[in-house]
Amino acid sequence: MTATEAPPTGGPRQRAPLAPPADRGATVIRDGVIGRIAARAAAEVDGVVAVRTRRVAGVGGGRGAPARVRVRTSGRYVFLALEIAVAYPRPARRVARDVRVRVMERVGHLTGRSVRHIDIEIVELRRARRAH
DSSP, X not given: OOTTSOOOOOOXXXXXXXXXXXXXXXXXXXXXXXXXXXXXXXXXXXXXXXXXXXXXXXXXOSOOOXXXXXXXXXXXXXXXXXXXXXXXXXXXXXXXHHHHHHHHHHHHHHHOOEEEEEXXXXXXXXXXXXXX
């Protein structure tokens, strides 16, 4: 910089103040998204395995999703029903408890909503495959 140059002006840019939250709009999170978050969180728990798809007229019955999820929302509150499969011989109650904790934590953190209730149904115990 020479003696005739002016120093840079400003510095960090100042942001305009934010409008009140009620005036900024809302973020809409659809139930399907909440269901996917819950299913993914359940899959992260040790002992949860993919639920087989249901067979209809002899068709289907292959590998399915980590959990089947039904979602109901009311304002900021979320109510969930999960169907999971547990790897045998894992303790089913412990796995269900861990799923409940993980799903509540992840759904709450990622959506900002409060999970008020989770029903967990263990629809299948699946024996782990042995390596030959």
